[in-house]
Structure formats: C-alpha cells, structure tokens
Amino acid sequence: MKRILSAGLLVIMGTCPVVAQQPDTIPLSLNIREIIVTAKTGFNPGRQAKSSASVEEYLQSSGKAGMIKRGNYAWEPSVNGMTSERISVTIDGMKIFHACTDRMDPVTSYVETVNLGKVSLGSGFEANPNASNHIGGSIDMRLNKSGFCTDGFSANVSAGYESNGNLQVYGADMSYANPHFYINSGIFHRSSSNYRAGKSKEVLFSQFNKNNFFSNIGYVVANGKAIEGTLIYDHARNVGYPALTMDVATADGLISSLAYTMENPFPKFYKWETKVYYNNIVHIMDDTKRPDVIMHMDMPGNSRTGGAYSTLSGRNDNHRYSLNIDGYYNRSYAEMTMYSNNRNEMPMFMLTWGDVRTINAGIFAIDEYRINDNHSARLSSKISFQRDGVGNEEIGYESLLVYYPEMPRYKGRIIGNVAARYLFNKNGWEASASAGYGSRAPSVSEAYGFFLFNTFDSYDYLGNPGLKNESSLETSLILSKKYKTLEVKTEASCFYFYDYIIGKPNVELHHMTIGATGVKVYQNLPRATIMNLNLSFKYRFANNFIWQSNVLYARGKDDKNNSLPLISPISYNTSLTFLNNHFTAEAGINGAARQTNFNPEYGEDETGEYFIANLSAGYDFKAGNVIFRMKTGVENLFDKYYSTYSDWKNIPRKGRNIFLNLGINFN
Template identity: 50%
Template sequence: MKKTLLYIGFCIGSCALTYAQCSADSTKDLRLKEVVVNGKTGLDSIGESKPLSSLDEHLQKLSKVTMIKRGGYAWEPAVNNMATERISVTIDGMKIFCACTDKMDPVTSYVEILNLNNIHVGSGLAGNLHGTNSIGGGLDLKLQKAGFHSRKLSLTLNSAYETNGNYRVLGTGLTYSSPSFYMNSGAFYRKSNDYRAGNDERVDFSQFEKLNLFTNAGYKLSNHRALEGTIIYDVASNVGYPALTMDVKSAKGLITSLSYRQDSVSRVFSDWETKLYYNNIAHIMDDTKRPDVVMHMDMPGKSRTCGYYSTLNGKIGRHAFVVSQDTYYNQSLAEMTMYPKDVADKQMFMYTWPDVRTLNSGISFEDKYVLDLRNVLRVTSKLSFQRDGVESNSGYNTLQMYYPGMTHFQNRFLWNVNGKYTHYFKDVQLKAGAGYGTRAPSPTEAYGFYLFNSFDNYDYIGNPQLKNESSAEGNLCLALTKPRYSISLEGSYFYFSNYIIGKPDKSLSPMTLGASGVKVYGNLPHAKLFNVNLDTKVLFLRYFHWVNRAAFSLGEDNKQNALPLIAPFTYSSSVEYLRKKVFGAIEWQGAIKQYKYSPEYGEDETPAYSILNVSAGYDISFKHTVVNIKTGVENIFDRRYSTYADWNNIPRKGRNVFLSLTIHVL
C-alpha cells in the first residue's frame, strides 16, 4: 500500500494522437482486432449489443479469443486455443500475473470495461510487443485515457440489470480534459446472485461481487513531453466457482503506473515512452460455504510485479521501427493450510507456490519495411534473459525431495523471431508469416506443488528441470475487402517442441483427498496446433450488416492424442441493424459436437449446441445529455448447454433478459 502513495497525486499525460497512430499502424499489420470496449461518448458504443456486459463477455466475442469458464466470473482467456501459460496479457504494456494457483483470477478479472479503451488481440509470436513467453499470442488491454483536448468535463452514469442471477451493474465515470491536463476517474460495481442455466436449473456457487475504482491522469510538461499515471483498485468478493471445490473470499488487485512520453525526439525517432509500474494482487480462497467439505483449507496467494519498459519509435526511409527494452520482477507466493478432522492433530501447511521469483529483462525490435505500395515486410524479434527460482527455503527443501539436483535459481535465455509479408493486390490482401520462439515454464509448471486440477482430478507438481518450450509458427491470411462485403480466411499452424504438459507419475502419492493421482509437468517431444478462422461481413439494404464467423481448431500431442481445451468447430451468424440512433441485432451462435477431446485431461465429448440472442438499442439526446438504452434477450429458448471450455461441464446461462442505461452528460 505504501507504493500507492508513491503514485497518488501524480499525473499523466499523453500524446494521444501519436499513440493512436502507432497502435493503428501495428493493428493493421498485426491484424489485431481492435475492439472498442467503451467509447468516450455514447455514440461509440451504439454498435455494441450489450455495452455494460463484463469484460469476459466482451473478450469472448473477439476472433481467436476463447474463454475458459469456471463460474460466473473471472473467465480465463485463451488466444489461438492457448491459455495463460502460452499467452501474455498486459495492461497498457504492464506485466501482471495472477495470484491464484487454480487460475481463479486471470489478470483480465482485475480490470473493468470502464477502465479500457480497447483490447488488442495479437496472434502468435508477434502478438504483443510487450509480451514475454507469449508464443500463442497476446492481449493488451489499452486503458481509457481522456487525453489532452480542449477544455471539457463530462460525466457518464451506467446502470444495468439482468434477470438471470439478479445481476446488477452500477458505474460512473468523470472525465476532465484540457490542453495540458486530463483526468478520468470512475467507480464500477457489479453484483450477481447464482445464475440459472437452461431449464431453470440454478447453478449453485456462481455468485460474485466486484468493485473497481480507477483514475488515469496526464500532465503535459511541454509541447512534446507529458507524464501519465494510472491507479486501478479492484476488489472482488464472495466469488463462487461452481466448477471448482472452492470459492473466493476476496481477490484484490492494485495496479499502478507512471509514464513519461515524448514525441518528436529527433528526426529519426518519433515518440518515446518510458513507464514504471507496480501491481499487487492478493487472493484468498474460501471453502467455508460449501457443504460436505472433507477438509477445510486456507489457500491465500499473492503476486507482486514491478517493472518498466521503454519504447522508442522511429523511421528511417521506408523502415518504421520500434525498439523496446523491458524488465520486470515478479513474486508469486501461495500457501495452503489444511485443518485435519482430528482436531488433536496439528494443522498441515505447505507452499504451493514456494515464493517463486522471476526476473525477466529483454529487448524487442520490430521493423516494418514498406518495399513499395503493394508489398510490406514486417520483422519482429525479442531476446530476453530470465532468472527464476524459489526464494523460500522451506519450498526449496520441499522440491528438492523430488529433484535432488535442483538449484535455488536458474537462468534462462529466451528468444523469438517472426516475419510477416503482406501483399496488396486491388481488394485482395495476402499475408504470410513465419516465426520461431521459445517460452519459459510458468511458476506453476516449474515450481507448483500439489496443485489440484479438478478437471482431470490430478494433483500437479512442477518441474524445475523443464526445458524451454519452443514453437515454430506459420500463418496465412487471405482477405477480400469490397465496399459491400468482406471475406477473410486465416489459418495458423504451431509446431511445438518440448511442449510442456503434465503426465501421470504413478510412483507419487496424491495429496488431495480423492485425487486420482499425481501428474508432473514434463516436456513432450512435440505437439501441434492448427487454427482456421473465417470471417465474412455483408452490408445490405443500407442499414443491415450480416456478420458470420466460423472457427475450427485441432491440437495433437506427439502420439496423435487430442490436446485439452481445444475448440471444436464453432460458428456465429448475426444480422445487425444500425440506423442513426436505432440499433437492433439478432445473433445465432453455437458449436458442433466436440469429436476430438482429451479423456486423459478430464475432457468428455461436449455435445453440440446453438443459442439465439436478440438485442435492441436506442439513443436519446437532448442538449448536453445522451441517453443510451440497450435491451435484449440472451439464450431466448433457454437452452441448457455447456461448451468445451466449461470446466467440469458446468452449464452456461439460461435465458437472460438485460437492460442497460448509460447517460453521458457532456
């Protein structure tokens, strides 16, 4: 909390214009799907069918992103069917790592839609300039900043209600901008009771409550120099996880940053940003509300990260380049205290993340070379050094029982290189890319100790002697863009070597009561993953958009067995009507039966499903006020369904009627 004080009172500041240009550039080249999550004015969100839905619901709609769901809250994002270990999730370039050993708190759960301006989804090795260990892709959550504009004060009031789960949302944001100073602050509150799946079946322990407070501010030091700062405090409490055996008492995140920006550094270098950041997450699980708890346990976890990055953009001739140096230091510590049935016996204590420390420092480079109007080549590369290990002596002694030769700390060298060629021919765009990169094992994979996975019912033990996992990636995209329609077909193929996954070790005895056994993380010789996405958009009758999306993925290990949590064929088709202030949409989405699944990792054949959603919206404006009303029904036919990504097949929401009201006072 001391660190908070350090940041309180600072201000911020940004050359919003330059920044937007830069991200627009890379967005285009990276084919990042940039989605406006919450615009500065009501008009920005007119196209969103459910503007106040959770960040998870917004993420779920993005191409290549899938969400693994353990309850009503805090879903785990995956990009290209790769989850936390293989992707990087950053908040405005800041590294932040979850504090729960059971993945109950993906870092996306510590921000709120009102904090964000947009989300960059990056695919593959070149997915995130600020990413580390991100061989699958990356999400960068871009913060909402008022920016330096002419003097303006605006107020936003948000409220929403959903019938399913008696879900309430309240939020307010205040934005002030001037040419030399800006500040936007807000508070956002969500609370839901247990939701109901189709057929009016209540899903017990799916409740949650979340409060998010934030402030972004910026101060212009001179024409070309500015300071910017961010504080986000997010606290979720009483969060149920119906798919797991435990719930969460509280998950608190404090996210702070201070950055210095400068544009027009020299003739070659355009803008330069240096950011210092610190974040602290404290996560406390809770099993006291569950019936039939075999053994009560306390499982607190914390994750603290501090770091900086410095990014310089420049241009020489036809080369536009970005150089970035970044360093972070993370502490991940989780422990478990178990209370035996026989109260005469002492409590049992162990570290599940034995004070894992990670120092990573790297340099990344990106160059966009415009050969001519039709041909663009982009090369990215990152080299980084990582030192990770176990600080706790007790934890070290514990792991040494399993790995007598292990050392407290070890050094790793990580690198990646990726190239993408884009060719424009009339309305056709062809992109071909290839790359190779490595990632270090996560704290869980390297040092986790008896972490129970309720999906396959195994205890997992980390392996400090893991080799780095590597991925060779190839991708191809063909897009046709016409004024009235567009089609994009994109495929990516990842060939992993030393693929990190848990394998059963029959010699080890499980710790969790009722567990089937123990799996130890190891390197598979190889594995492969293939994704293909098709997106089409048709504009008809002037105001109608017909949007279709289909995706198919295939993941196999070295023995042609399916990898876990790989999406089957999924599709969605929607027709949207958008005319000035009126909005309407009907959406059909579903998936076919999951033919290829992994029994070894607890999966079964998820049946096909399809659901239908409708929504409508209207904007009313008078004088300085814009009122945006949205309403809709999700899962109209109250289908009971679950997807491949629902942990232990917990069913998703049944019929849900929502109403949201946003008032902007300009």
C-alpha cells in the same frame, strides 16, 4: 448527428493522442485485433456487446478469444487455443500475473470495462513489444485515458440489470481534459446472485460481487513532454466457483503506473515512452460456505510484479520501426493450510508457490518496410533473459528438494523469438504470410508449483524445475477480399511445438489431495501441434443491414496424435444487424458442433453440440449536451441447457437472460 458520431469515434479510437499525431502503434496488422471496450461517449454501432458486459464478455464477443469458465466470474481467456502460460496478458504494456494457483483469477478479472479503452489481441509472436513468454498470442488491455483533448468536462453514468442471476451493474466516471492536463476517474460495481442454467436450473455458488476504482492523470510538463499516471484498485468478494471445490473470499488487485512520454525525442523517432509500474494481487480462497467439505483449508495467494519498459518509435521514408527494452520482477507466493478432521492433529502446511521469483529483462525490435503501395514486409525479434527460482528456502525450496534432490535454487534461461511477415494488398485483396520461431520459459506453476489440484482431471500437479523451454514454429496465412458490400476473410494458423509442456501422470508419486486420482508432473513432450482455421464474411445490404458470419475450427495434437485439452470443436456464429443513426437491432445465433476430439486423459469428455439465439436492440439520442443510451435484449432466447468444451467440469452456461442497460453522458 454526424458530428456526434465522429466525435464519439474519435474518442473511442483514441485519437486524442498523448503527444504525437502519428500512429503510435505498430502499423495496423491483419493479425492484431482491436476490440473496443469502453462504453464511452456517443454512438457506436460497431460495438457488439452490451455496455454492461464484463471484460471477458467483450473478449468473447470478438470471436478471437476463447473463455474457459469455472463459474460466472473471472473467466480465463485463451488465444489460438492457448491459455495463461502460452499467452501474454498485459495492461497497457504492464506485466501482471495471477495470484491463484488454481487459476481462479486470470488477470483480466482485475480490470473492468470502464478501465479500458480497447484490447489488442495478437496471434503468435505478433504482439505488443512488452509481451514475454508468449507463444500463442497476446492480449494487451489498453487503458481508458482521456488524453490531452479539448473536451473539457464530461461525465458518464450507467446502470445495467440482467434478469438471470439478478445481475446489477452500476458505474460512474468523469473526465476533464485540456491540451495540457487530463484526469479521468470512475467507480464501478458489478454483482450477481446465482445464475440459472437453461431450464431454470440454479447453478449454486455462482454469485459474485465486485467493485472497481480507477484514475488516470496526465500532465504536459513541457512542449511535447508528458507525465501520465494510472491507478486501478479492484476488489472482488464472495465469488463462487461452481466448477471448483472452493470459492473466493476476496480478490484484490492494485495496479499502478507512471509514464513519461516524449514527442520527437530524436531525429527519425517520433515517440519515446518510458513507464514504471507496480501491481499487487492478493487472493484469498474460502471453502467455509460449502456443505460437503472433506477437509477445510486456507489457501491465500499473492502475486507482486514491478517493472519498467521504454519504447522508442520512429519512421523514416518507407520504414516504421520501434525499439523496446523491458524488465520485470515477479514474486508469486501461495500457501495451503489443511485442517485435519482429526482435531488432535497439527494443521498441515505447505507452500504451493514457494515465493517463486522471476526476473526477466528483454530487448525487442521491429521494422516494417513498405516496399511499395502493394507490398510490405515486417521483421521483429525479441530476446529476454530470465532468472527464476524459489525464494522461500525453509519450506518452498526444501519441499521441492524432496522431489528433485538435485535442483538448483535459481535457474537462468534465455528466451526469444524472431518473426517475419509479408503483406500484399491490391484491389481489395489482402494477403499476408507470416512465420515465426520462438520460445517461452515454463510458468511459475509448471516449474515450481507444488501439488496444485486440478479439478478438471482430478490430478495433483507437481511442477518440474528441470523443464526445458518450450518452443514453437508458427506460421499463418490470411487472405481477404473486400468488395463494396462484402468482405470475405480466411485465416489459418499453425503452431508446431517442440518440448511442449504438459502434465503427465507419474504413478510413483502419491497424490496429496483427498480424492485425487494421482499426480501429474509437468514434462516436455517432444512435439505437439495446434492449428486454427477461421472463415468469416460480412455483408452489407439495403443500406442499414449487416449480415456477418464466422466459423472456427481448431485442432490440437500431442506427439502421439492424441488430442490436446481445451481445444475448440467447430464453432460458428452468425448475426443480422440493423442500424441507423439512432437505433440498432441484432439477431444472432452461435453454437458449436459436437466435440469429437477430446481427451479423457485430461479430464475431458464429449461435449454435445448446441446453438443459442440472442436478440438485442439499442437506442441512442441526444438532448442538448446529454446523450442517452439504452440497450436491451435477450440472450439464450430458447433457454437452452448447454455447456461448451471450455466449461470446467461441464458446468452449464447461463439460461435465458434478459438485460437492460442505460447510460447517460454529459458533456
């Protein structure tokens, strides 16, 4: 059994290195969380979520990422209370941007758990070297590659069923690996009907259907030199968004990359990885299934990103360092055609993203200096040049000129950050203090979005090409103490923003969307602050039990001390886990206090307190070369009807849900 355990962990931890044996990431940091995703071989008591969970559920279960929900599908992750514009979301270092102007498709929705090995969550400027425009944090989804192992052939099949919404998950993947070559490939299906909120209330338009295919391939071309390729195709269709006025007909993501890795390219450098990538996202909205459509419209969107990066990692004595250059080119295009109810009238056509083109190139360097066994210091910096503008002159640029007669078609920006951290550890104590200063460019919607309707506050949002970069001074303190059976940790982070970008009403402009309250234009607020505080402990007792708890408090304020939107109230979770070699069982509750710091200006209202209880049990066993895994449980045991601060328009979350997951692994 122990052998299985260690073999499993080996794979999960990704210790089948591409080339070198040295750790290939920046030294383990207290701030970077790694969430293990792939439902891979073997027994992993550390895995918290059910194996059929979506990427979003994995992220949510980490307690480090919040989730803004507009339905049952494609939740939008937030880190430190910040979403897409302020965090960087990458796939294995690749930039990828959503194609929906209404944020119906955060890029995390274009991958499946089976695609991923782990997710690195960074806070503030601590991030993977390829992150850009990240001011609040970063999420890097690391791909599930077999690596150049000696595993030979293996295969997995899995199935999951959830009672609530009749959710079904089926997956199959296989891999072949030897020290010179690997390939792993899989297909995945996930679908659900409408789910029921607590008290059996059906949430209409919460269905979805998703298929995913992925393949990774690697080949050692010469000793210490390898080529690796990745292809992911993700196709979702008939996705309902109960919190919005429209659904999605199809959302397609094609993600591809080709990487070349060299071991020990130069003295004092142990790894050099260079990657080129391209991804294409096509997102087609659909309002034809809604009974109460005021005006039918077509809203397709497209986001294409191509890029490359090259990372050189090295170590020398007490230094570990990394150099990185990266560049990408994104084109974001979204159109809207509205069909007047007066059928004699011509359709109304506009570009909501007028083929916005962003080219960004940056250079990054980091060095961690181990002063001695107890002290280390780290310094990192990134500088990028960005040029963005409106590619479509005829409609995209011309329509923005109506609102900004002086605007140039393209604009250059310099963005960057510098961050430092000091880490002390001794006798189980660990303390880290870090500070950073950096900036981000406005997002596509913030700079060039054209009448993007936000159902949350019922305003049309107009981009502002004259926005200044937003910058932030970020500090964080982490203190933890490990005893033999107890771990206690406290973390605090504070972001002090300058030129904070947010939409403010402009009463002189006429809204476009029927029923909208007005128009908000993105502006720079002189100041804003976001603060996060997290306390947690983990206690092991009686050999087989773990009790862990986590409390989170966050606060966001604008320059007039009003609350920023979508900031979590006090929330908590606590769980008791039993585990032995084959069996796990967990009982947990999570909840939140009443949201008192809300802001009606952004469409928020008070969200009540809630807590829900979950139970689960899992069993793994091995027969010959086959490992069986099963997990079952019930979520929201008491069938509470509730919604959280981050549920769009207060759509209720799932009521009681009984799940069953089965997995079989052949080696």
